[in-house]
Amino acid sequence: MKDTDIKRLLYTHLLCIFSIILSVFIPSLFLENFSILETHLTWLCICSGFVTAVNLVLYLAVKPNTSSKRSSLSHKVTRFLKCCVYFLMSCFSFHVIFVLYGAPLIELALETFLFAVILSTFTTVPCLCLLGPNLKAWLRVFSRNGVSSIWENSLQMTTISSFVGAWLGALPIPLDWERPWQVWPISCTLGATFGYVAGLVISPLWIYWNRKQLTYKNN
Numbered sequence: 001m002k003d004t005d006i007k008r009l010l011y012t013h014l015l016c017i018f019s020i021i022l023s024v025f026i027p028s029l030f031l032e033n034f035s036i037l038e039t040h041l042t043w044l045c046i047c048s049g050f051v052t053a054v055n056l057v058l059y060l061a062v063k064p065n066t067s068s069k070r071s072s073l074s075h076k077v078t079r080f081l082k083c084c085v086y087f088l089m090s091c092f093s094f095h096v097i098f099v100l101y102g103a104p105l106i107e108l109a110l111e112t113f114l115f116a117v118i119l120s121t122f123t124t125v126p127c128l129c130l131l132g133p134n135l136k137a138w139l140r141v142f143s144r145n146g147v148s149s150i151w152e153n154s155l156q157m158t159t160i161s162s163f164v165g166a167w168l169g170a171l172p173i174p175l176d177w178e179r180p181w182q183v184w185p186i187s188c189t190l191g192a193t194f195g196y197v198a199g200l201v202i203s204p205l206w207i208y209w210n211r212k213q214l215t216y217k218n219n
Contacts, residue, residue, distance in 0.1 A: 006208050009150055012058050013200040019054035020197065023047040036190075037180050044114040044189060048121040059129040064151040082133035090124040091116045098185075108184055115185040115192075122162040122196040126155055148216050150207050157206070158199030165195015 023046045028034045036043050094116035099105050103112045130151055131137040140146040147153045169191020173182055181187050207214065 005150055006204055006211065008062060009154055009207070010204040012062055013154070013204055015058060016051065016054055017197055017200055019050040020047060020193065023050040037186060040186050040189070041111065041114055044118050047193070048118050051121050052125050055125050055129050064130060064149065079132060083128045086128060086133045087120060087124055090120040094119050103184065111185055115189050118189050119162065119166055119192050122192055123159045126158065130155055153207055153214070154203040157203040158196060161195040161199030161202070162192050163195070165198065166192035168195070
């Protein structure tokens with residue numbers, strides 16, 4: 001494992017964090033009365049778009065899992081369409097899970113679905129960018145000792161931290177503090193966002209700290 005690989009991972013993660021910061025400040029220049037709390041659904045859409053776009057550009061530029069095989073145009077189009085289907089399936093699956101765990105079924109359906117979209121953006125999109133629409137590769141990466149690179153190690157940590165953040169964000173909702181951020185699903189989306197950012201920051205540092213102990217099958 002080279003230090004340059006870890007630096008490249010760190011810079012990639014910093015740009016992902018920067019995309020979230022941009023999603024907070026840039027819309028306020030063009031949209032009147034824009035804020036994360038007051039126009040939360042708008043921010044969710046913008047944040048999802050920013051993070052997805054940056055992930056796509058970064059992984060195309062960095063190419064952490066470069067294949068030696070050249071793909072035809074039809075193969076690339078098919079792969080892209082499969083990725084879109086996987087992302088939509090992820091959104092709908094999360095939406096169903098949220099409803100099963102107590103989210104409003106009809107009253108706040110749009111809010112619940114956009115929460116599913118932003119969580120899919122933090123978890124499914126990086127998986128699709130790094131591993132593609134390959135369920136076997138996903139299962140391998142998230143199994144014990146299944147990672148084969150620092151990118152997959154980082155993917156594990158950022159995905160798990162996003163889920164943990166979303167779960168922790170749900171804890172204040174039933175409390176009677178009567179804060180505006182307790183309205184469904186603001187605290188959950190903010191928790192997922194903070195969890196995602198925490199994973200982006202912690203994973204390169206953890207990998208660097210444990211670089212001498214980490215070994216990968218393809219190395």
